[in-house]
Amino acid sequence: MHDGDADVRPQQDVYAPPRAPVGDVGRIRFDATRTAFHVVSLRKFWCLYLATFGLYQYFWLYRHWGQYRDWHREPLWPAARSIFPIFFMHALNRHVDDALRTSRTVHAWRPALSATMFVVLSIVSAIVGRVAARVDTMTQLDYLGIALLLPVGMAMAATQRAANAACQDPGGSANARLTAANWLWIVLGCLLWTLILIGLLAPVAPP
Numbered sequence: 270m271h272d273g274d275a276d277v278r279p280q281q282d283v284y285a286p287p288r289a290p291v292g293d294v295g296r297i298r299f300d301a302t303r304t305a306f307h308v309v310s311l312r313k314f315w316c317l318y319l320a321t322f323g324l325y326q327y328f329w330l331y332r333h334w335g336q337y338r339d340w341h342r343e344p345l346w347p348a349a350r351s352i353f354p355i356f357f358m359h360a361l362n363r364h365v366d367d368a369l370r371t372s373r374t375v376h377a378w379r380p381a382l383s384a385t386m387f388v389v390l391s392i393v394s395a396i397v398g399r400v401a402a403r404v405d406t407m408t409q410l411d412y413l414g415i416a417l418l419l420p421v422g423m424a425m426a427a428t429q430r431a432a433n434a435a436c437q438d439p440g441g442s443a444n445a446r447l448t449a450a451n452w453l454w455i456v457l458g459c460l461l462w463t464l465i466l467i468g469l470l471a472p473v474a475p476p
Contacts, residue, residue: 305340305368306432307332310441314429317451318422321458322465326425327351333361333432355391359384362428368435376434378427387424390417415465 307329317325334347334357350357362380369376394417401410433441447455 302336304436304438305337306365306436307336307429308433308436308438308441308444309429310433310445311426311429313441313445313447313451314426315422316447317454318425319418320455320462322461323418323421324458325454326354326421329425329429330354330357330361333428337361337364355388358387358428362431365428365431365435369431372435372437374434374437376431378431380428380431383424383427387421387428390421390424393417394421 309329314325314329318329328351330351331347334345334350337343338345338347350361359381362384366378366380368374394414397410397414397417401408401414404410429441430439433439
């Protein structure tokens, strides 16, 4: 193995990211798309998650499972695992925790608790959303549905911190900048938030 070969995976640590040539270490860390999990900074994560009213969750899960599949060459379907996350979140956290242990990376977290929080809060959020949709006017359920975005995001952020650590990029610096596509989604998300706020602030017509 040559130290400067970025395409050869280290044998002693299967979860370590590809290394850049020696002369480029100060300039390039690694390709965030060539790691066992999706690497993203927490700042970018929260920006996209909140701006898109939580819809970023589906892309986030798809990237995690897609990179895990490609890294381990396992026959799984990332799309299904992103559409039905409550059935696969515990598995994702177990895989991340296994990667931390294999790479001997110290990271304090509770994978089972984080996954359980995500599952329970996601189910509650779905129920609240369905019930609220049957009412023509805005009710306390609508406010609750919006408020649930934060704890669900916190459970996801716990997984992301661990995934970044497992990929040897705790700060997610390899994927910290907002791209043109990111900004497009942010703009669309802001339009969605505007419509939601108009609905929340609009006066309720008397019966």
